[in-house]
Amino acid sequence: MSSTKIFLKSSDDKTFEIDETAARASETLKNIIDGGCLDGVIPLPNVSSNILPKVIEYCKKHGGDNGSSKKIANGGVDKDKEILPDYDEEEDKREKVRVDELKKWEEEYMDFDQQVLYDLMLAANYLHIKGLLDLTVEKAASMIRGRTPDQIRENFNINSDFTPEEEEEMILIEDEWDDEWAFD
Amino acid sequence: MTESCNSRGFSWLMKSCFPNPQEIRHGNTIAIRASEQSSSDNRDHRSQSHQTSFSSLPDDLLLECLSRVSLCSLPSASLVCRRWSQLLDSSDFYDLRRSHGHLYRTLFAVAFTDFGVYAASHRMDTDREWKTTLLPAVEVVAPETFDGSFSHARLMAIERRIYILGRNAMIRYDAWTGTVTPRLPMIFPRKKFAAASVAGKIYVSGGASRTSAVEEYDPESNSWCVVAESPRRRYGCIGAAVDGVFYSIGGLKIGGPHVETTRGVGTEAHVYASTMDLYDVESKAWLRSRAVPGGGCVVAACAAGGHIFVLASHAVELSFWRYDGRRKSGGFGEWCRVKSPPLPAQVRLDSTVRFSCVGVGDKVLLVQVLGSIDDLLRRSRRSCRGMKEGLVLVYDNEAGEWSRGVYLPEVMRRAACVCVEC
Numbered sequence: 315m316s317s318t319k320i321f322l323k324s325s326d327d328k329t330f331e332i333d334e335t336a337a338r339a340s341e342t343l344k345n346i347i348d349g350g351c352l353d354g355v356i357p358l359p360n361v362s363s364n365i366l367p368k369v370i371e372y373c374k375k376h377g378g379d380n381g382s383s384k385k386i387a388n389g390g391v392d393k394d395k396e397i398l399p400d401y402d403e404e405e406d407k408r409e410k411v412r413v414d415e416l417k418k419w420e421e422e423y424m425d426f427d428q429q430v431l432y433d434l435m436l437a438a439n440y441l442h443i444k445g446l447l448d449l450t451v452e453k454a455a456s457m458i459r460g461r462t463p464d465q466i467r468e469n470f471n472i473n474s475d476f477t478p479e480e481e482e483e484m485i486l487i488e489d490e491w492d493d494e495w496a497f498d
Numbered sequence: 499m500t501e502s503c504n505s506r507g508f509s510w511l512m513k514s515c516f517p518n519p520q521e522i523r524h525g526n527t528i529a530i531r532a533s534e535q536s537s538s539d540n541r542d543h544r545s546q547s548h549q550t551s552f553s554s555l556p557d558d559l560l561l562e563c564l565s566r567v568s569l570c571s572l573p574s575a576s577l578v579c580r581r582w583s584q585l586l587d588s589s590d591f592y593d594l595r596r597s598h599g600h601l602y603r604t605l606f607a608v609a610f611t612d613f614g615v616y617a618a619s620h621r622m623d624t625d626r627e628w629k630t631t632l633l634p635a636v637e638v639v640a641p642e643t644f645d646g647s648f649s650h651a652r653l654m655a656i657e658r659r660i661y662i663l664g665r666n667a668m669i670r671y672d673a674w675t676g677t678v679t680p681r682l683p684m685i686f687p688r689k690k691f692a693a694a695s696v697a698g699k700i701y702v703s704g705g706a707s708r709t710s711a712v713e714e715y716d717p718e719s720n721s722w723c724v725v726a727e728s729p730r731r732r733y734g735c736i737g738a739a740v741d742g743v744f745y746s747i748g749g750l751k752i753g754g755p756h757v758e759t760t761r762g763v764g765t766e767a768h769v770y771a772s773t774m775d776l777y778d779v780e781s782k783a784w785l786r787s788r789a790v791p792g793g794g795c796v797v798a799a800c801a802a803g804g805h806i807f808v809l810a811s812h813a814v815e816l817s818f819w820r821y822d823g824r825r826k827s828g829g830f831g832e833w834c835r836v837k838s839p840p841l842p843a844q845v846r847l848d849s850t851v852r853f854s855c856v857g858v859g860d861k862v863l864l865v866q867v868l869g870s871i872d873d874l875l876r877r878s879r880r881s882c883r884g885m886k887e888g889l890v891l892v893y894d895n896e897a898g899e900w901s902r903g904v905y906l907p908e909v910m911r912r913a914a915c916v917c918v919e920c
Contacts, residue, residue, distance in 0.1 A: 428552075432550040432555060433550050436550065439558075455564070458563070458574075459571045461574060470578075472552065
């Protein structure tokens with residue numbers, strides 16, 4: 315099954331190859347594959363050739379599963395423990411290593427320019443790759459957290475379109491909310 | 499056959515590429531890309547002139563990003579630009595935060611003191627102390643209106659916004675951004691009136707000697723209108739809402755011989771309106787008024803979990819009652835006495851001790867906003883029990899038990915309270 319290849323065509327007419335199992339990480343591609351329309355090339359008019367390899371890289375890493383490292387760490391391991399009455403320390407250790415490795419991989423994977431971030435987010439949204447969407451959205455959110463309005467504008471290259479009067483009217487209270495769940 | 503299958507699959511795929519008409523303004527990058535997909539030779543040129551930016555992301559993705567930001571970053575985010583502030587303002591955003599589990603039941607108290615207007619908040623899922631902030635409320639209301647307007651203010655919450663209803667003024671406090679905005683006051687000046695929110699609107703009645711009007715406030719249009727006339731005039735009544743019914747509970751009868759003596763010493767001389775009036779908001783009709791048990795002096799009341807809870811004070815005791823407000827249940831309209839709050843037996847509350855009652859999910863919070871139980875006991879020549887001020891008592895309707903909450907800070911005396919999901 316893993317040998318079945320699928321061809322994806324980017325918006326700028328470049329063709330890329332991906333294993334079917336990897337492609338199933340995308341809900342959109344999965345639906346097409348399950349629809350029995352595997353013949354030929356799947357055109358992706360919303361994804362350019364500089365983003366598509368990045369998407370494929372993610373899909374390859376995540377194959378069938380759809381979660382990020384966090385999901386696996388929270389859900390997968392515990393579930394296994396419940397099923398296995400004998401608590402396997404070795405297995406647990408291996409799982410931990412796997413999660414750590416995945417986290418490290420995600421960190422390296424997510425090390426790119428902002429430009430790529432938005433395109434990747436759009437592609438993940440369009441191809442319905444939940445894990446990748448989570449990763450990209452989370453990264454954008456981390457650029458907002460704990461920043462002043464000016465810093466946020468600078469981060470995202472946004473111009474304030476409030477009138478000076480409006481800005482004056484805004485009364486920002488220096489709140490002292492705890493930030494403890496920010497990184498949940 | 500394969501081809502027809504293909505084309506069906508692709509047409510579905512292509513369809514999802516075209517931006518939603520509502521997103522055209524923000525989603526122009528997508529539109530450009532889809533139309534330019536055939537030209538592959540001008541990639542460099544294109545990437546320069548139509549670079550994807552954060553601002554070009556469609557609303558749903560931007561909302562997704564913003565919904566993961568912590569509460570403390572929301573004030574900053576709302577000041578970035580118009581679009582962000584509008585997105586944060588939308589009910590889509592509120593719903594998204596709820597679905598991400600980022601909404602917390604938070605008890606808010608607002609106190610108007612000589613030193614300023616204080617807001618204190620306490621998240622119900624934690625044991626942490628209350629957080630107190632000074633509200634710039636005086637700045638947004640003219641001083642001449644401000645004075646005396648808020649001595650018996652009522653708080654109403656609609657989504658994450660708190661409406662502070664005073665006699666001649668109203669203020670809106672945004673629990674996310676911390677901003678304070680003046681809103682239109684009620685048509686008739688009221689004091690110690692009943693207020694409750696039903697389906698995103700606020701209803702008030704009572705607290706005015708010259709009118710029996712029930713007013714409705716629409717936050718969208720910032721406007722008040724009279725929707726009904728009450729069957730009787732009340733002063734000192736308390737509002738609550740269950741199942742689309744606005745309840746005006748207890749208080750004193752207005753129009754009797756004791757009208758002008760409401761101020762000052764105890765309330766003994768007055769005639770209690772030991773009833774509550776039920777106004778069905780949707781059908782704009784009054785339902786049959788009900789008697790309130792426990793001697794008729796309603797000290798505090800609120801709605802929680804489909805019920806109305808009433809703390810009644812009588813010459814010999816305090817009693818706590820539950821009324822079934824679920825109109826489709828067989829028990830609709832039934833009263834049942836439940837466990838009294840853990841206060842010294844036979845304590846008789848007078849006007850020096852005041853409680854605010856707030857429904858939080860299925861729980862009822864009794865917040866002592868004024869006075870000291872010890873003083874009460876001392877006055878009736880009984881020994882003190884070391885009961886502090888600012889008690890917060892929590893009644894769990896499910897378990898039928900009371901427990902202690904985190905004490906209200908001292909600066910919050912005479913506060914009004916409300917529960918906000920934010």
